[in-house]
Amino acid sequence: MALRLPTIRDVAAQAGVSVGTASKALNNRGRISTETRAAVVRAAEELRFAPNALIRSLQEGRTGTVGLFTWPVRETALHSVDLALLTGVSHGLAEVQTDMLLYARCEGRELATVLLDGRVDGAILVPHELSLSTLESLAAAGLPTVALYQSDIPDPMGSVCVDNRGGVHAALEYLKALGHRRVAFYAPLTSMDFQERRLAYEEARHDLGLSTDPGLCVIPENYHAPLEPYWQKLQALTEPPTALLTGNDGFAIAWLEFLEKQGVHVPQDLSVIGFDDAPVASRGAGLTTVRQPGLQVGELAAMFVNRLIQGAPAAQCRQILPVELIVRATTGPVPKGLFVVAHRP
Amino acid sequence: MALRLPTIRDVAAQAGVSVGTASKALNNRGRISTETRAAVVRAAEELRFAPNALIRSLQEGRTGTVGLFTWPVRETALHSVDLALLTGVSHGLAEVQTDMLLYARCEGRELATVLLDGRVDGAILVPHELSLSTLESLAAAGLPTVALYQSDIPDPMGSVCVDNRGGVHAALEYLKALGHRRVAFYAPLTSMDFQERRLAYEEARHDLGLSTDPGLCVIPENYHAPLEPYWQKLQALTEPPTALLTGNDGFAIAWLEFLEKQGVHVPQDLSVIGFDDAPVASRGAGLTTVRQPGLQVGELAAMFVNRLIQGAPAAQCRQILPVELIVRATTGPVPKGLFVVAHRP
DNA sequence: TTGAAAGCGATACCAA
């Protein structure tokens, strides 16, 4: 369905002038007689002429557009904080009059190829599954880029992170105050933030004097792995956990559902803490979680990418945002007495 | 920060061939010797060459991108169903390998000028405040377009709407079954869907034999008008309402907060029903509301705009989706006896 | 004041 848009040639023809003159008239550049300008402007209006933005971008060397990578938005709002993030980015970019491109045609293509095709002046990466080497090839190309939730990034890149370490520490400290000593952790290592949270968990449970039993740290093979086998492993421990911290709220909710089927009561038998404070966390029972300011992350990212585009050094485009423990209904005092559930004959 | 990307000329020079040959080698077109191709491909890789998408689009006459209008996302997820919609659009477009452009630079500019600048193959409009004449100028230009939540649209346009009339009718029917006879309505007329819901309210309360007191239909001057004066008007009626239907969940929540301050108990003193089932509706107390399938609206819109781009007739790109009454905690039986609150000395 | 022509990057055609 080749859409035929009017071009400046059409306008020039209609006004009876050359394209060069038409261009000058429309852009108020150079010396033009009043009548000529009027004629051109009128012709442009009659034809509903809109200058082709592709060409214009090509010549100006900038597009006024920033690319947002690792979309399409994959999940419903339920299991993700992504949408708050997007809202933030949208707000931030609107303030600097920059449009936003959400990539859908990116599966199986080299990141650099997608981003370096001239469509965007800069990029914001939500690199759930991007490797450092991929980022480096981007950085080498010189595209102004802000990476989110990724602390280990190439030199010329901006970044917005959240204080994963602080959040995990706060969660474990809180559990400790409730009497818990054996806190399990569950998260795949599919993205940088999960990796950071795992490390923070190891560090915090050590620093706080909690059990450092390696069996308590559960790393599933992939994002959607069934919980059953991991639950069995935890139960098989000489001393099973009395609390569970998960890599994000989605996992926590999945665990809550699974535990209910198993007849395990939360928080009486087991306390559960999520991460992110995604919309789903405040629903229903109410998940205790570590809130990260998704909206603010997005706003900052937009601000930073704009700064980079304007030539600011990357050092001025990096920030780590604080997180906050939100106590709801899935955490409670450590259960008294022996913790035994779901014994099998 | 004019980003200097490698061009096909750089590749050709590096490989020691002409640009024409380089192009053919990279696109597997025409007859090319194996060695030449290898040399070109190697040069392209070394330079990290990515063909300029702007140029390519220009020549192909299509961009593989669809514009989404009436953004930037203005509100937090709280008061809006917009984000579910966006998720749906994103999913739908991903399936047809189409990127999405979110406009930020649209304030104060003619809609047609923004959309008809060659950057997108089609558009999805969330026309909260767009007039019919604006739509018509777009339609005249021939851009494949799907309008959302707008039943009165130009001929060649696609559309996805929800059954506002059915939803309002269901809400009033339900209230009637609870014994209510005097149901108020609150919504500004700032967008098409609110207008439709208002009309549906007038129709439904007439059909159902409820009070048709004009004083019960409250139209604030704008979206964020304070509720106080309207509440006073309702209270000044000889017979005040026992239930309130609002144009969307955001208004309903605002009313709930206002009513709480006034010491009015919901639903004991007044029943409240929202519209949309935005995330906020299921939070806290739980708002009774009419659920509209935002996600599905978005997915359909994406599908339809793709069809239009491929040349399908608009008649095959229109749908009205059903809505569903979700009963939660803000509705109950009509209060017994005289309904008097907030008496002033 | 106006017009003609070069150039932006890539592709497609026709010659060589």
Add this chain to the structure above:
DNA sequence: TTGGTATCGCTTTCAA
């Protein structure tokens, strides 16, 4: 099998 050239729409420079 290659290379040169026209083309897309627009801006800019240089002549007229």
